Amino acid sequence: MLEEIRGLLILQDRDRRVLSLEKNLAQLPQDEARAKAKLAGDEAALKKAHDEFVAAELKVKKVEMDVQTRKTTIQRLENQQFETKKNEEYNALGHEITRYSKEVDELETKELEAMEEVDVFRKKQSEAEAVLAKTQKIVDEDLVSIKQRHAQMEAQLAEVKAEREKLVANVDEDLLPLYGKLMKSKDAMAIATLKNGQCTGCHVKVIASTAIAVQGEQEVTQCDNCGRILSMDE
Numbered sequence: 001m002l003e004e005i006r007g008l009l010i011l012q013d014r015d016r017r018v019l020s021l022e023k024n025l026a027q028l029p030q031d032e033a034r035a036k037a038k039l040a041g042d043e044a045a046l047k048k049a050h051d052e053f054v055a056a057e058l059k060v061k062k063v064e065m066d067v068q069t070r071k072t073t074i075q076r077l078e079n080q081q082f083e084t085k086k087n088e089e090y091n092a093l094g095h096e097i098t099r100y101s102k103e104v105d106e107l108e109t110k111e112l113e114a115m116e117e118v119d120v121f122r123k124k125q126s127e128a129e130a131v132l133a134k135t136q137k138i139v140d141e142d143l144v145s146i147k148q149r150h151a152q153m154e155a156q157l158a159e160v161k162a163e164r165e166k167l168v169a170n171v172d173e174d175l176l177p178l179y180g181k182l183m184k185s186k187d188a189m190a191i192a193t194l195k196n197g198q199c200t201g202c203h204v205k206v207i208a209s210t211a212i213a214v215q216g217e218q219e220v221t222q223c224d225n226c227g228r229i230l231s232m233d234e
């Protein structure tokens with residue numbers, strides 16, 4: 001293989017690694033966002049469970065207040081009943097007291113039911129908390145490994161770039177502009193191989209004189225179809 005081409009092939013390998021690392025690094029913020037998105041569903045479920053729990057507690061408090069109001073009223077009516085001298089008024093007050101007492105009974109039954117609901121929603125809330133905590137743990141682990149991957153790739157990238165700088169110094173200066181142009185325009189493959197008379201870059205059979213020039217290994221030869229630098233299949 002031509003020395004110039006050997007040098008370029010190694011350079012191409014490092015350049016492709018740089019591109020691949022940069023591509024993977026650019027992917028990391030999306031991976032991070034995807035990991036965090038896993039939490040959204042569980043957070044929403046917890047919020048719903050919490051809202052239901054709070055609403056149930058409020059319901060209990062409201063019923064308690066209703067009971068208290070009626071008990072106060074009953075107390076007042078009983079005082080009035082105690083003070084009255086009129087039989088008719090005494091009986092009327094008695095009816096009122098019975099009516100309010102019945103309401104208190106009904107409300108106290110309601111209060112018990114509401115308290116049971118509070119228990120149900122408290123349980124649902126702690127279940128939702130547990131689910132979220134479990135997901136949070138997984139997400140935290142994901143985020144840690146993404147961070148580690150980031151650091152590893154940054155280190156590799158720096159290493160490969162440093163290596164590339166050394167390699168580029170040994171490559172024929174005249175070839176570098178062509179190499180750079182082909183790397184950009186030919187999908188990061190500036191050098192292709194001649195295999196069974198075909199260029200492995202564009203898969204087109206090269207003309208006879210091109211094939212002969214490549215096989216002769218005397219000068220750098222480009223594919224007559226795609227322009228890539230051709231190396232012998234070894």
Ligand SMILES: [Zn+2]
Pocket residue numbers: 192199200201202203204223224225226227228
């Ligand atoms: Zn080609």
